[in-house]
Amino acid sequence: MDPTNTITLIKKCIPSLDGTHHKGQAGRIGVVGGSLEYTGAPYYAGMSALKVGADLVHIFCTTPAATVIKSYSPELIVHPLLDTINPLNEISLWVERLHVMVIGPGLGRDAKILRVISELIKLIGSKKIPLIIDADGLYLITQNPELVKDFSSPVILTPNKIEYERLINKLGETGFTALGKNITILRKGETDELISSNSELKWKYNTGGSGRRCGGQGDLLSGSIATFLHWTLASSDKLDIGETNKELLASSISCFAASALIRLCNSKAFHEKGRSMLATDMIEHIHGAFQDLYGE
Template identity: 35%
Template sequence: MSDLRPRVQTLAQLIPPLTYDLHKGDCGRVAAIGGCEEYTGAPYFVASSALRLGNDIAYVVCEKDAATVIKSYSPDLIVNPYLRSVDNQGDRSLDEIEKKINPLLDKLHAVAAGSGLGNDTNIHESVRRAIKAARERSLPIVLDADALALVTKSPDIISGYQNAVLTPNPPEFARLSKALGVSTAGKELPVDEAAQIVAQKLGGVTIVRKGKKDIITNGQRVFVCDEAGGLRRCGGQGDLLTGATLTFLAWGEKYKQGMWKPQSSSEPIKHSLIPMHAAYAACMLARHASFLAYEECGRATTSTNVLEQIDIAFDNKFEEILKAVKPSKT
């Protein structure tokens, strides 16, 4: 296994330096597509972690029965109740939903889908269309949780799109591997090898196989993140990872455009490798935030505690590289 860890100085190239020349949206506009009546916390964690890390604007696109609840969690999120379950489909057709979502995609630098979607077939179809529309716009995409079920059922939804990151946990990865025929008779493949093959079969998408160590691969290269994390496995931490990945992918789009001069003197990141570096940076921060939360709260740790540490984790890892802009004395 190629146990490669990118230098923090290299990852820091993706981070926009804060200056007085920036305008709202220059540090990223992102959206989390997810959230149904039963699962309202997941998209909140995705979008909120993006904001805590430094994205300027975060949207949530959710089922209408989830919208009021998610709005009550935070006034910082822009909540769009566009999705409709089978029970609610009467007041808005799939075509109407698509016409609502597509103009939003035009504003974004990256999009995540899957957190808190549930299993409703109507919602899944809207998300499938949104993924297709995001691909047409060359938007970076993070797929997690219930969106991975869409890929397992129809791999072509994301196959060949190298600006995508998939973040399966072990059971989700096992289902995806089986659907792609990644197995050997009576013999289990090493996880890094299996992840590489899955990425290859999906045409070079980036796979983040979460676990004791996070295996990050595009089928050609492998990064391994073994940053120390907390000992709690409470629900929602994967959503924080999705939000962190979303953040760095959005910054990666701005990096491609040359919107800032990196503060690190490291070798520039190849554009094709931005999803790999974004995913590694996200894994490093999510795991460190989990460690910090567990150090403070122990067994009582929840994902809300981890969210509260995500910006501190960012400072711990990047503070020595990124220096804050000082106000002019003149």
């Protein structure tokens, strides 16, 4: 996975802006998260998905979080369903419309909500919808890795150093591969590392970034991956590199695309704001970083 060749593949998958696409075709992304304490995380994930180029983002959160998240941006479609009486019945009406789901940003660890999420993951698996799991979603998977076993659609886990150690303590260094062929891990850190059952798809990347570790950066990454993952899966016929599993390849490429993008946003924002840099500042650089890396 040479960076130059990978970026060439990414460019093949980016939808053109020639006016031939209808609304929703460039990505309908679902973000599951948002609780009384954590409302910023789903906002960051949703906004990064939109800023990268998705058309629509739906956020599924608890009731106390909904109005707050709505107040952040009119662009986000917010559903306060996670704590309703029959949440799966209502959420299932939306799931089939979505191209990719992100579970975890701002989710929290309320036991009742996590039971709902467990059932939702099973539903997502049955509908064969690509899934990205971050933050407290990773806590749930560490407790019950069987939830993502044998997904026929791609599953991307995005742990930081501590989350990765917890996961590996549960599964062992190669144990995640027993969960199924479509599991990919993006280990975040000073150097981002892609871990896959296919050794040809592994990579490490440490260009860009900064020493500033403000909250929200991982959420920007997960939302960005979601949009790139939809694009790469939708253009899998353009990913002509032999007999490689196209879904694993799409996962690897989309993680690289998002990693490079967010690291460059971080670098640009840090250059301007230094210690005062926030994740909000990084959002403003998504357009410029995207142009620098991938053109229009």
